[in-house]
Amino acid sequence: DIQMTQSPSSLSASVGDRVTITCRASQSISSYLNWYQQKPGKAPKLLIYAASSLQSGVPSRFSGSGSGTDFTLTISSLQPEDFATYYCQQSYSTPSPITFGQGTRLEIK
């Protein structure tokens, strides 16, 4: 199975900060990488698909980049509603099996 490792596992930041979350795959996955946001008690929400494509309705302060094994999710200027847990997901081996990173919890400093 392809292993996905996110860093950091948790992060404290302030409103207005620029934040970067990293996701590394255990083998090359081209651009088969998606990012989701999950708030407590809620379902995950798609932010970025195919490594860098912004899902419709998602604010432009979110961006994704990377290819191969290393990927980043960047939030250019943190807003109060962005404090949540973020997951990367690889779909290179779909469906057998699709795997998620362990999550990055973004907290208010």
Next chain:
Amino acid sequence: EVQLVESGGGLVQPGGSLRLSCAASGFTFSSYAMHWVRQAPGKGLEYVSAISSNGGSTYYANSVKGRFTISRDNSKNTLYLQMGSLRAEDMAVYYCARDLSGCSGGSCYNWFDPWGQGTLVTVSS
């Protein structure tokens, strides 16, 4: 509005069975593959199972293979997950999700959108 609504969760004893349902609306259900993903309390997301649009192909994570069965009824716009021989480690919120795909530059990508609100399965005696 595209919507997925799970139901069927609850308390079940170890070794017991439960069937989850996911009712779809706002899109042509029969045109999309579907997935189940679970999240144990305080933990991350774990991929569970997938089914093709016509139900002809299925996939299971090793952790549930032989115990869970995914199915769908396209006439009822509903996805199912039949869970058997339940264990404590199966306790989680179970989400259904629609598979979306798009092609660019000769590659075709998949992602999940939307997700249902989840249904909680508790395994305890």
